[in-house]
Amino acid sequence: MFRSLIFTILCGFAAADTSSEMDQHWELWNQTHNKVYFHQIEELGRRQIWEENLEMINVHNLETSLGLHTYKLGMNHLGGNTTEEIAGSPTGTIVPSDLDRNPSDFIWVNTSLPDSLDWMDADLVIEVKKQVRSSAGYMLTPNIWTVVLQATYGDERALKVAVANIGPISVAIDASSRKFAFYRHGVYQDDSCSHNVTHSMLAVGYGTQRGQDYWLLKNRSGVKYGDEGYIKMARNSQSQCGIADYACFPII
Secondary structure, three states: OHHHHHHHHHHHHOOOOOOOOHHHHHHHHHHEEEEEEEEHHHHHHHHHHHHHHHHHHHHHHHHHHHOOOEEEEEEOOOOOOOOHHHHOOOOOOOOOOOOOOOOOOOOOOOOOOOOOOEEEHOOOOOOOOOOOOOOOOOOOOOOOOOEEEEEEEHHHHHHHHHHHHOOEEEEEEEEOHHHHHHHEEEEEEEOOOOOOEEEEEEEEEEEOOOEEEEEEEOOOOOOOOOOOOEEEOOOOOOOOOHHOOOOEEOOO
8 A cells, every 4th residue: 555655646746836826725624634644745645646546536426426326425534545445445355265155045925025125214223333444344244243144145035025124234335436435415426436345334224316216225335435335336327336146144
């Protein structure tokens, strides 16, 4: 991570200087997120990265206003991070190479499911808190250690049945995109997203917004992320970002 920052700083000297018009906003962002720099060169590098991320956010939101996207971005605590740091900042979810993914046997083919569901309304979801990275990494949920996992095996219909009949379900997604890191609200649709999952989240519901189906996911990065710690991820979109590939629930 530090190497990517140094590279950015060195390249930045050959590029345009930081904008003096943004000085006040830069200071306000630092104060808001309690940022401290030990060297001037470090602050310069972070400032350049912050301005690049801010430009990307503003351009994306302009495109959203023109109907090109279904979600908006916003500056947050990750604003001074490089692309490499953002890609490495998720919870370190690692899928074991010898994982035996067996299709779940809980599917009820003719089950009638609600069109929308939000388990937060039933007080089954605890408040959003930032969680530390686990060394195990894969599908960890607080206070659950010895479990047997049933997986949805890439089937979004199976995941919908599980969320509706069992409750919140652990999922893993590819969260390496800068746009994922700065998501603010709307339905996140990213065709560049891969199925190489890097981040575990909790599916707490689903629904449809302005004609677009979505999953309601609770993040592990605290309320500073997204919409108060939540994101609406595109649903019925070929398991976008791998959302249904490793979805699982514990059998205690």
